Structures are given as C-alpha cells and as structure tokens.
Amino acid sequence: MNPLYSTVGLLCLSNLFMTFAWYGHLKEMAHRPWIYAALLSWGIAFFEYLLQVPANRIGHTVMNVGQLKILQEVITLSIFVPFSVLYLKEPLKFDYLWAGLCLLGAVFFVFRGDLAAAKG
Template identity: 75%
Template sequence: MMFWSTWPVSLQTVALLLASNVFMTFAWYGHLRNMSAAPWYAAALVSWVIALFEYLLQVPANRIGHTQFSVGQLKIMQEVITLTVFVPFAVFYLKEPFKLDYLWAALCMVGAVYFIFRSG
C-alpha cells in the first residue's frame, strides 16, 4: 500500500493531478526549448514517452477523485492545476515574459471553481 493512500481523497487527487501536470507540461511544451532543431516527429515521439508518465498519474487521480468529486469538478480542478504549473514553467523554463493576462486567466478560473463547486 502506498503511503499517500492514507491521505484524504482530495489531497491524493490534487497531488496526483499536480504531478501529472508537470509531465504533461514537459510533454507538450518542453520540446520547444530542448528539441527546437529536431524534426517534429522526433519531438512527438519524446513527448509521447513523457505523456505515458502523465497518464500513469492522471488516470488514478481521476479514479480516486471521482469517489468524492463530480467529473466537472475534476475537470475544473485539472484546469486550475494546469495553469498553476504552466505559468511558472513558461516564465522560468521557457523564459517567456510574465504577462498580466496570466493573472486575468487565473481570476477567470476562480470564477469557474466557484460555479462548479458551489452546489457541492
């Protein structure tokens, strides 16, 4: 039995979604820095290998999370975590400038969280 199986379902779900999003972000965007000279199909193959690890975390996250959350809640949670992982990745790893648009997008996500979680 894994040590995190004693954690609350919400914490297990968020931890697995967070870890899966790190892999997903590298799979989708990491090649822009590391493989920019490589052919697109080489980047796609590397991305698929990385994405396998994302799926190995994402699927259990959704299965565990669905015992407590609706599918809509899981999806919005996923999107919030995606933005939370993506912004630092873009700024620090890809060296993109920080834009206030990230903040506005995050505020829109706060609204999405409110609406999807308000009815419990």
C-alpha cells in the same frame, strides 16, 4: 489519505509531466525534426497517464467530473505559468492573472452546490 489531497497531488505531478511533454521540446528539441519531439512527448505522456488516471479515479469518489475538470484546469495554469516563465523564459503577463481570475469564477460555479450543502 484524504482522496482530495491524493487527487490534487497526483494531478499536479501528472500536469508537470504533461507540460514538459507539450512544451519542453520547444526549448530542448527546436533543432530536431518534429517527429522526434512527438515521439519523446508520447513517451513522457505515458508516465503522465500513470498519474492522471489514478488521480481521476480517486477524485471521482469525492467530486463529479465537472469539478475534476475545473480542478485540472486550475492546476494546469498553476503549473504552466511558472514553467513558461522560469523554464521557457517567456515574459510574465497580466493575462495569466486574468485567466486565473476567470478560473476562480469557474471553481465557484462548479463547487457552489457543495459550498451551500456544507453551510446548510
């Protein structure tokens, strides 16, 4: 399988786990002491790392670390916005659009060398 597709797929899954670890307790465990939420989050994060570490290792065969990080940030926003709106029932804001446009700029800057090489 193409390393880029494997990387994106694994990072999407890992980010879904991490989003639940970081924010799911706000809805599901609001009535519990924070230590319970922290322990549950650590447990979820363990499974996130089982996906994220291989994703970064596979991705590093075709991308540099900066590109991997920006890819992760794009995926983070792509997972977080629907999670926030659909699961946590937060309002959809234009600020997410502006953040996404800023990330597109970041994608351009970290991948522009590869774009120029592909053209040339």
